Amino acid sequence: ATTKQPCTPWNPATVLPKTLDxxxxxxxxxxxxxxxxxSSTHATLGNPPPxxxxxxxxxxxxxxxxxxxxxxxxxxxxxxxxxxxFDVRKGFVECKxxxxxxxxxxxxxxxxxxxxxxxxEYLVTKDNEQFLSELQTLYEGWLGRPTPIxxxxxxxxxxxxxxxxxxxxxLAHTGVHKINHCLGEALLAKHMGRRRIVSxxxxxxxxxxxxxxACVGLKCEIYVGENDWAxxxxxxxxxxxxxxxxxxxxxxxxxxxxxxxxxxxxFLDDSENTFYAFSTIAGPQPFPTFVKDLxxxxxxxxxxxxxxxxxxxxxxxxxxxxGGSNALGIFQCFLTDEExxxxxVDPEVSQSENTVNLGNPGTGYLENFALLHEVKYVSxxxxxxxxxxxxxxxxxxxxxNWESAYALSQAIKLAPTCRPDEVILVHLxxxxxxGDLEKAMMYSGxxxxxxxEVTD
Numbered sequence: 187a188t189t190k191q192p193c194t195p196w197n198p199a200t201v202l203p204k205t206l207d208x209x210x211x212x213x214x215x216x217x218x219x220x221x222x223x224x225s226s227t228h229a230t231l232g233n234p235p236p237x238x239x240x241x242x243x244x245x246x247x248x249x250x251x252x253x254x255x256x257x258x259x260x261x262x263x264x265x266x267x268x269x270x271x272f273d274v275r276k277g278f279v280e281c282k283x284x285x286x287x288x289x290x291x292x293x294x295x296x297x298x299x300x301x302x303x304x305x306x307e308y309l310v311t312k313d314n315e316q317f318l319s320e321l322q323t324l325y326e327g328w329l330g331r332p333t334p335i336x337x338x339x340x341x342x343x344x345x346x347x348x349x350x351x352x353x354x355x356x357l358a359h360t361g362v363h364k365i366n367h368c369l370g371e372a373l374l375a376k377h378m379g380r381r382r383i384v385s386x387x388x389x390x391x392x393x394x395x396x397x398x399x400a401c402v403g404l405k406c407e408i409y410v411g412e413n414d415w416a417x418x419x420x421x422x423x424x425x426x427x428x429x430x431x432x433x434x435x436x437x438x439x440x441x442x443x444x445x446x447x448x449x450x451x452x453f454l455d456d457s458e459n460t461f462y463a464f465s466t467i468a469g470p471q472p473f474p475t476f477v478k479d480l481x482x483x484x485x486x487x488x489x490x491x492x493x494x495x496x497x498x499x500x501x502x503x504x505x506x507x508x509g510g511s512n513a514l515g516i517f518q519c520f521l522t523d524e525e526x527x528x529x530x531v532d533p534e535v536s537q538s539e540n541t542v543n544l545g546n547p548g549t550g551y552l553e554n555f556a557l558l559h560e561v562k563y564v565s566x567x568x569x570x571x572x573x574x575x576x577x578x579x580x581x582x583x584x585x586x587n588w589e590s591a592y593a594l595s596q597a598i599k600l601a602p603t604c605r606p607d608e609v610i611l612v613h614l615x616x617x618x619x620x621g622d623l624e625k626a627m628m629y630s631g632x633x634x635x636x637x638x639e640v641t642d
Contacts (some may be wrong), residue, residue: 202205293470300457304471307378310478314368317377321370328401329359329369331483335491340581341598348604350597351500352614353488353516356586362616363484363512365394368463370480372398375461382407384452385444388418388425388432390616391465396430406430409448412440466509481515487612489519496609499526502600504593505613507532512589516613521560528561531593533568570595572629587616588625
């Protein structure tokens with residue numbers, strides 16, 4: 187049996203070589219290995235937008251992400267077979283935000299002009315040598331890339347069966363994967379001549395954006411709903427320490443939606459000076475592509491590292507879904523490897539609570555999840571996630587964030603059913619904070635206070 191080789195890792199500071207020598211293996215670089223093909227009928231996918239409607243800038247947005255070589259033009263709908271070919275490195279097939287009938291956007295003419303201009307700027311900036319060189323320098327010296335792959339030997343030994351490996355995004359600066367696209371977006375804003383960068387959350391994204399803005403010397407504004415203000419007081423203090431201006435939003439229901447609406451208005455009113463950094467793969471194009479392209483480095487590193495560490499690709503890859511940026515980051519480069527099974531894990535919730543409805547095509551929040559229809563979706567309970575936090579803590583001394591714990595729990599469930607030579611890769615998107623550990627104790631029913639019994 188042949189072993190599939192990794193797709194080209196992204197090193198934006200250099201021109202990619204024609205061959206890559208890994209563990210004495212000669213790996214021919216073939217950018218077409220990242221192409222994903224999905225068969226369907228016109229009736230199922232719907233007809234793509236007419237060729238005449240595709241703007242030149244939107245069409246170019248389907249080119250490779252920053253620093254990568256472009257492959258052949260992306261495929262169109264094949265009239266005779268109904269096949270549609272996807273390139274996972276690209277924004278949306280058929281551009282304009284479409285995966286078949288999934289995705290798209292319906293902006294008014296003024297907004298469409300702003301978004302088209304932003305797209306054109308991105309196409310120029312993403313391959314600018316100065317931008318790429320600065321980004322690579324910050325990756326290595328400030329962010330801490332590449333983040334390592336770690337073989338969780340203790341946990342694997344305890345479970346028996348397959349071997350669990352972790353992609354350690356928890357070791358990146360700020361301790362969470364969101365720093366990848368926040369740094370990239372801040373640097374994009376700087377090189378595009380924007381004077382400020384804005385966003386709408388005081389969570390980990392807000393912290394990462396404030397940190398990245400301070401690093402590149404950009405004004406940062408974070409808008410927070412009044413209802414979230416008290417719960418985020420610690421993060422607000424940290425962001426202000428890094429020079430960010432944090433503004434309370436008191437309109438409407440005083441929540442995240444109102445904060446996001448406020449930021450969107452600010453961006454549209456002053457788009458020449460303002461860069462909107464979406465916290466995940468949300469919004470109209472080109473915003474989902476910014477996040478997708480800047481998170482791709484996670485999967486590209488992991489693919490190369492797994493070959494270097496184990497001599498082959500993993501058999502299984504797990505990631506939590508969350509807002510989507512972490513799952514998209516790790517999965518992108520594995521979507522064409524048929525022998526690699528991909529699992530997206532979300533908490534068990536009712537249909538009304540589900541943040542993403544994967545069955546319905548059309549425009550709206552998280553359109554980029556259409557790409558992830560190639561992935562198997564599974565759910566995990568809070569108790570399973572809690573036990574995963576405690577197990578990894580106990581056997582390998584690593585405490586994952588709550589979001590990653592859901593993905594880890596399903597890898598833990600799978601491992602005992604696997605052969606000892608099977609490899610399971612888990613995207614550890616962040617490190618635990620005090621709140622995560624409190625949840626782990628609450629849902630597991632375990633206590634580690636002074637009066638708790640200590641057991642081996």
